[in-house]
Amino acid sequence: MNINLIDLLKQKVSAIVLEGETEYLSEKSQALSSFFPILLALFKSKPELIGNLQSQLNPRLSDIFATHPDLKQQFLEQISGTVPTATIESTLNHSIAPTLGFLESEAGSSEPSAIAHLIETHWPAVSSALPHWAPALLSALGVSIASGHALHQAPAVEPYRAVEEKKKSSFLLPLIAFIVLAALLALMFKACSDKKETEPESGVPAQTATSEPAKLQLSTGSTGDLTTCQLYSGNASYIDILQKDIKQIFNHNIGCGVETNASYHTEFIDQDAIPSVLKLVKGVPNASLTWMGDQLSIQTANPADAEQLAVRIQPLVKNMTVMTQAASATSEPVDNMTAISAGNISAEKALAEINPDNIRALDIATALNMQIINFDTASSNIPDANKSILDQAAALIKRASQVHLTVKGHTDAMGDVAANKALSQKRAQAVVDYLVKQGVDPAQLQAVGYGSELPVADNATAEGQFKNRRIEFEVLNTETGVAREVNEQGVNQQ
Known part of the structure; x- marks a missing residue:
């Protein structure tokens, strides 16, 4: 097969689960990478587990270890490393539903047998990704990973042969250990010698051609405070130092998300100047800074701010090129991104609090209207950030045949009126199609595009245009024919 399920899970599901995360980002990513093949091995051996998790509104790790609760804690301790087990458990919990959705999409069916067959087809890639433990x-848990193939087992050894081998081992082990230790010492000495020979005298660190430059990315909000930050480096010790500086400079408790692995350089060019540069960036509204390789890029909403920053920063970074640019007219402002993230988090929380045994249409609509589905310009592709929310909603709607929703698409007033209306219809239909793909009865949904006919804010401002580009969910009571809409002001009867 030309696809690797584990690689796709890492790309798609991890991106959904870790979006907006800043704390323990690298550790959570590693935990997910170890969890995916284990979960797929369980699904392949126990298809009934797939059906059980599909029936859950919010499937949890506890559902997987229901018959062996003692093993769950052991598993978490193994996979968590230095991160609190509760933190890792929360991340894994959030990954189960999107993993099921991904597998259903790849299998072309939600049937457990079809998903198990998909995993069986890709079993070599799945099994090779399993952690050694x-x-x-x-x-x-009662699962064999052989999948019809013999497990890698040592051949049977006769008793007397085993004793003889043990005697030989007792003699050889010290000798082998000595040889290995000598080899390691030689390698360490060579590495130190090579470093001394190749390390430059300037502020530019030695870098290998096969690794990626260390990278720092951060953004400020409308008041100049830190809003997003991400660090990529091969030096965990330096990252800890830089994290402390960033938290102190910006008075920010969380600091940056971190990815630390050997593929990144261990040093930034002119890294001693980073704290001084960050002090200059602090307080500049809607600024974005990227420090990578020998280039430092500054982007601000106000071009004058970027130019002033560049003039002050360049003397501090003598081995780097400082570039400036105004924020693109098509890019989303930081404040909008913050609103999107906050709205989506609220929607997920509200959906999770709905009692699956007492599902009300208004509760679902209320939760869905908390999210912001921020389509790309002229696109009807649903953002990945919203798919997990729609997955949660679909699980509820499937359990409640009385729920009927109208998905309403709206645009701002920029551009052609007819084209906007067509685009709003296409976007609303995309949401309906996604829910149907997750198993919702098409008869429970309808899509309507209104274009720019019903603005909720002034189209003369960028903020107003952003608010007008929206998807809304309206509840229709099929018994009375009365539509009820949920918006920021509450529930309105029409």
Whole structure:
């Protein structure tokens, strides 16, 4: 097969689960990478587990370890490393539903047998991704990872042969250990010698051609405070130092998200100047800074701010090129991105609090209207950030045949009126199609595009245009024929 399920899960599901995360980002990503093949191994061996999780509104790790609760804690301790197990458990919980959605999409069916067959087809890639300790865990859960192939087992050894081999081992082990230790010492000495020979005298660190430059990206909000930050480096010790500086400079408790692995350089060019540069960036509204390789890029909403920053920063970074640019007219302002993130988090929380045994249409609509579906310009592709929310909603709607929703698409007043109306219809239909793909009865949904006919804010401002580009959910009571809409002011009867 030309696809690798594990790689696709890492790309798609991890991106959904970790979006907006800043704390323990690298550790959470690693935990997900270890969890995916284990979860797929369980699904392949126990298709009934797939059906059980599909029936859950918010499937949890506890559902997987329901018959072996003691193993769950052992598993979390193994996979969490230095991160609190509760934090990792929360991340894994959030990954189960989108993983099921991904597998259903790849299998072309929500049937557990179809999903199990998909995993069986890709089993070599799945099994090769299993952590070395996974077979013991899976065995304790009653799962064999052989998949019709013999497990890698040592051949049977006769008793007397085993004793003889043990005697030989007792003699050889010290000798082997000594040889290995000598080899390691030689390698360490060579590495130190090479470093001394190749390390430049300037502020530019030695960098190998096969690794990526260390990178720092951060943005400020309308008041100049830190809003987003991400660090990429191969030096965990320096990252800890830089994190402390960033938290102190911006008075920010969380600091940056971090990705630390050997593929990144261990040093930034002119890295001693980073704290001084960040002090200059603090307080500049809607600024974005990217420090990578020998280039430092500054972007601000006000071009004059970027130019002033560049003039003050360039003397501090003598080995770098400072570039400036005004924020693109098509890019989303930081404040809008913050609103999108906050709205989507509220929607997920509200959906999770709905009692699956007492589902009300208004509750679903209220939760869905908290999110912001921010389509790309002229596009009807649903952003990945909203798919998990729609997945949650679909799970509820499937359990409640009395729920009927109208999905209403709206645009701002920029551009051609007819084209805007067509685009709003296409976007509303895209949301309906996605919910139907997750198993919702098409008879429970309808899409209507209004274009720019019903603005909720002034189209003369960028902020107003952003608010007018929206998707709304309206509830229709099929018994009375009365439509009820949920918006920021509450529930309105029409």
